[in-house]
Amino acid sequence: MHELSVTQSMLxxxxxxxxxxxxxxxxxxHLVIGDLSSIVDESLQFYWDIVSQGTPAEGAKLHFQRVxxxxxxxxxxxxxxxxxxxxxxxxxxxxxxxxVTGEEFHLEAIDVERETQLESVx
Amino acid sequence: xxxxxxxxxxxxxxNDRLAADNRTRLDSAGLLGMNLMASPGAGKTSLVEATVRGxxxxxxxxxxxxxxxxRLDADRAVAAGATxxxxxxxxxxHLDAVMVQGALEQLKLDQFDLLxxxxxxxxxxxxxxxxxxxxxxxxxxxxEGDDKPYKYPGAYRGVxxxxxxxxxxxxxxxxxxxxxxxxxxLLNPGLTTFPLSCRTGQGLDAWxxxxxxxxxxxxxxxx
Numbered sequence: 001m002h003e004l005s006v007t008q009s010m011l012x013x014x015x016x017x018x019x020x021x022x023x024x025x026x027x028x029x030h031l032v033i034g035d036l037s038s039i040v041d042e043s044l045q046f047y048w049d050i051v052s053q054g055t056p057a058e059g060a061k062l063h064f065q066r067v068x069x070x071x072x073x074x075x076x077x078x079x080x081x082x083x084x085x086x087x088x089x090x091x092x093x094x095x096x097x098x099x100v101t102g103e104e105f106h107l108e109a110i111d112v113e114r115e116t117q118l119e120s121v122x
Numbered sequence: 123x124x125x126x127x128x129x130x131x132x133x134x135x136x137n138d139r140l141a142a143d144n145r146t147r148l149d150s151a152g153l154l155g156m157n158l159m160a161s162p163g164a165g166k167t168s169l170v171e172a173t174v175r176g177x178x179x180x181x182x183x184x185x186x187x188x189x190x191x192x193r194l195d196a197d198r199a200v201a202a203g204a205t206x207x208x209x210x211x212x213x214x215x216h217l218d219a220v221m222v223q224g225a226l227e228q229l230k231l232d233q234f235d236l237l238x239x240x241x242x243x244x245x246x247x248x249x250x251x252x253x254x255x256x257x258x259x260x261x262x263x264x265x266e267g268d269d270k271p272y273k274y275p276g277a278y279r280g281v282x283x284x285x286x287x288x289x290x291x292x293x294x295x296x297x298x299x300x301x302x303x304x305x306x307x308l309l310n311p312g313l314t315t316f317p318l319s320c321r322t323g324q325g326l327d328a329w330x331x332x333x334x335x336x337x338x339x340x341x342x343x344x345x
Contacts, residue, residue: 002215002216002247002250005214005218006133009137010133013131013133013135013136014129017131023125027124028124036275036276037250038246038249038276074311087272087308095304095307096307097308097311099279105132105133105134105250106129106131106132106133107129108128108129108130109126109128110129111126111127112124113123114123114125
């Protein structure tokens, strides 16, 4: 449970990118989170609503793209999604495995509103 | 009208950058940093005490202790003969690179050979936050149960060595060491492992020798 410090980092990254894009407001954050990264979506949203208050990203919606844990067997090179607690290779039973995906934890993109776009609408 | 801006940045990149700064500081002072992680009660502080006592003739050691509150652990490290700095995280469940940076400033780094950082007792969060140490060590203990590698994969995956503490309790608790080791093998194949007991001293020598060798190896790359 370290969602508070995580949301503070998210805010810093989102505001920095929105500022360099010349945006007025951040409306959406697109996050990619691997299943190994022990992050809880609801908890992240809860803290996000608090830390984003009073910033140009206040009220921005968080979108989570979950990446399942995928492993590769180092013995037979079978790639598989483990079921339950057993991470061993289902094809040959080897315990020598490597993570292919599932450790991701990054901010993929943000949606922003620009000053100029707003004026052109008026 | 909204517009998509590509970011593609790791959420904890700010922490990672500070961790790299910490590493540079340790490198320029020529000391080896070790991050000790474990659940509460596994024996991190006991291992720190045993390490300080066991290596004090050979190495100069500093300890950074992370806890939510109190300086009990730092006091124990000082009593064992180390220079110690306590970090109170005030509720945070892990140490991060910023906290360690602050603690490094309180130490005369070039007077030490080995820095032990005792993380907050927790098997989840510390694994996500790099501190800038050269090595990470997980301290497991027999009474925790043999299912921990299966339940806390993140903690077991990124570490460079594993200590299994309290092996003197093996006859009294149901801990299937083969089941435990298979779980570890799945997550971290070939992981260097030290079954030991800080209480009886059984197995401690292998751990102390390894720590000494790591410091020596660091010195050699330095010069």
